[in-house]
Amino acid sequence: MPATSSEPLYRQVSQGLLQRIQAGEWAVGTVLPKEVDLAKALGISRMTLRQALHILEKNGVVQRQKKVGTRVIAERPVVSFVQHMDGLSSSLRLAGQTAMRIDDVQTLQDLPDQGLHGFVSATGHWLAVAGVRRLQGSSQPCTCSTVYLDHKYAGIVPLLQGEVESVCGLVERVYAMPVHSIRHRISACVLQPDQARTLSLPLGAAGLQVQAWLHAQDGSLIEYVRSVHNPALICIELSSDRNT
Numbered sequence: 001m002p003a004t005s006s007e008p009l010y011r012q013v014s015q016g017l018l019q020r021i022q023a024g025e026w027a028v029g030t031v032l033p034k035e036v037d038l039a040k041a042l043g044i045s046r047m048t049l050r051q052a053l054h055i056l057e058k059n060g061v062v063q064r065q066k067k068v069g070t071r072v073i074a075e076r077p078v079v080s081f082v083q084h085m086d087g088l089s090s091s092l093r094l095a096g097q098t099a100m101r102i103d104d105v106q107t108l109q110d111l112p113d114q115g116l117h118g119f120v121s122a123t124g125h126w127l128a129v130a131g132v133r134r135l136q137g138s139s140q141p142c143t144c145s146t147v148y149l150d151h152k153y154a155g156i157v158p159l160l161q162g163e164v165e166s167v168c169g170l171v172e173r174v175y176a177m178p179v180h181s182i183r184h185r186i187s188a189c190v191l192q193p194d195q196a197r198t199l200s201l202p203l204g205a206a207g208l209q210v211q212a213w214l215h216a217q218d219g220s221l222i223e224y225v226r227s228v229h230n231p232a233l234i235c236i237e238l239s240s241d242r243n244t
């Protein structure tokens with residue numbers, strides 16, 4: 001299955017498998033062919049297939065069990081997503097459950113967002129990446145996001161095409177700079193007119209605003225992002241215990 005768009009191959013495979021399930025090729029209750037056989041039939045690697053199945057599993061379409069295989073449990077993905085924030089991996093999981101369509105990339109000076117107050121760009125410029133996220137398996141926008149990075153990471157600009165999973169993932173790929181820590185600020189907001197139109201909500205509707213600061217191990221800022229979610233599609237769940 002060769003790539004036919006800028007969307008990652010595993011996402012294309014995931015969508016293709018979902019379409020076959022919805023077409024009745026694999027009914028609910030059916031166990032899919034073994035990974036090695038299915039990957040060979042699709043002309044892809046087992047790693048790509050596993051990534052595609054992982055998306056379907058997280059969206060409630062299939063269930064993977066040892067000694068059983070991958071069983072179809074639903075024809076359609078879940079229509080909403082709960083973002084758990086009980087650790088770094090779970091806090092970043094939204095990117096794996098959604099795809100961000102890149103709408104605009106700009107180079108800005110000064111302080112383009114109050115969330116960057118106290119941070120200094122090493123280059124004197126900021127890279128602003130604006131886009132819209134949708135849940136996997138759905139075409140309906142769920143989130144409006146703007147990501148800000150120091151312009152020293154401008155090497156990722158050629159990769160900001162079509163849909164991407166995450167901007168910080170591109171920084172890690174190009175600069176070997178993984179996210180080490182993340183801080184969130186969650187608040188309610190009134191949607192701006194363009195946000196309401198994008199999210200198909202009434203003018204003046206409430207939104208769920210999440211600001212996030214992602215840092216490298218040396219404490220430097222990798223990215224700051226301001227996202228506004230449709231609260232009917234995205235919600236936040238926090239958990240803690242005495243050891244955290």
